[in-house]
Amino acid sequence: MTAEYRIAEDRLGGEPTLAVSAPDDSARVVLALRGATLLSWQVRHGAAGPLKELTDGYRDEKELLSQDGVRAGLLAPFPNRVADGRYHYDGHDHDLLPGHHEDRTIYHGFAREAPFELVHTTATADSARLLLRTTSVRPERHPGYPFALDLEVEFTVTARELSIEIRAANVGDTTAPYAAGWHPYFTLSRPIDDLALHIPAHTLIRTDASLIPLPGEDALLPLDDCPDMDFRAPKRLGDAVIDACYADLTPGADGRIETVLTDPATGEELRVWQYGGYMHVFTGDTLARDRRASIALEPVETMTNAFNRPEHLAALDLEPGRRREFSFGVGYAASGS
Structure with a gap:
């Protein structure tokens, strides 16, 4: 009988987790619910060879609960920041931080802290699929977001690739603003300064000092005018400090957009792929732990503060009874493979 992928329940301190292992132990994934x-x-x-860690995730329960750095957080119903924690939608003003008068910073939505449950698994000799669901996004749960969403996340694990699809269903009575993304940190076991990055983008999103994109067309900076931030040709990161969003991404023949992180010394590659959207890059300079030890390569559906940008509203609209998907993932290639 052919061996199949194994899926086991485990814990990170008091937090339930799921461990996925390949039949020959050539790949392992751990997820927190x-x-x-x-x-x-x-x-x-x-x-x-031995197993190689390719992500820089939360190491213990305390880190997971703190959400510091938003390590591998799923970003929904909005990625990145909403300016001043306020937005106007469908004729109504909404405040995501009622009662807050000084620190008005809010970012990366609610899904990253939501309680998910495992609803289905499929294991074969070649892959494992896990479907997780939460019904926690409800009007009474999140100030300033009076909409009802069911979220599903499907993980597919193979020998050298991790694929993710996040799906949102509007189960309420009114159209909801919605966008998703992912905030993973990747490592190739050496400082990111020594790694090379390739981003198939033609435009950089310009921001103010609070990392909020400038209004209208002023936010769109052709990378021809910004060579220091241009990674259309792979180049070494060096001491570059980046917390920026890249737009006008060029897909390959299969429709996938691939951002590639390479270790020139070994030839190893991580290919972060997505279907549509934007790529946000963060070199981890402000992390509380292990600054610049890993790099966040974040597939996102929209730019920062899309809830306050009229040109994004039509793309954000999720009507009652409708569902939207966003697919992304990452593959690993060793030298010569």
Whole structure:
């Protein structure tokens, strides 16, 4: 009988987790049910080498609960920031931070802390699929977001790739603003300064000092005019400090957009892929732990503060009874593979 992928329940302190292992132990993934959060993704390096950690996730329960750095957080119903925690939608003003008068920073939505449950698994000799769901996004749960969403996240694990699809269904009576994304940190076991990055983008989103995009067309900066931030040709990160969104991404023949992180010394590659959207890059300079030890390569459906940008409203609209999907993932290639 052919061996299949194994899926086991485990815990990170008091937090329930799921561990997924390949039949030959050549790949291992650990997910926390809180936020459907990827904690670890390990792949065998070489034909018979050890497992290699490729993500820089939360290491213990305290880190997971703190959400510091939003390590591998699923970003919904909005990615990145909403300016001043306020937005206007469908004729109504909404305040995501009622009662807050000084620190008005809110970012990355509610899904990353939501309680998910495992509803279905499929295991074969070649892959494992896990479907997780939460019904926690309801009007009474989140100030300033009076909409009802059911969220599903499907993870597919294979020998060298991790695929994710996040799906939102509007189960309420009114159209909801919605967009999704992912906030993973990747590592190739060396400082990011030594790694090379390739982003198939033609435009950089310009922001103010609070990382909020400038109004209208002023936010769109052609990368021809910003060579220091241009990674259309792969180049070494060096001491570049980046917390920026890239737009006008060019897909390959299969429709996938691929952002590639490479270790020139070994030839190893991580290919972060997505269907549509934007790529947000963060070099981790302000992390509380291990600054610049990993890099966040974030597939997102919209730019920062899309809830306050009229040109994005039609794309945000999720009507009652409708569902939207956003697919992304990452693959690993060892030198010569």
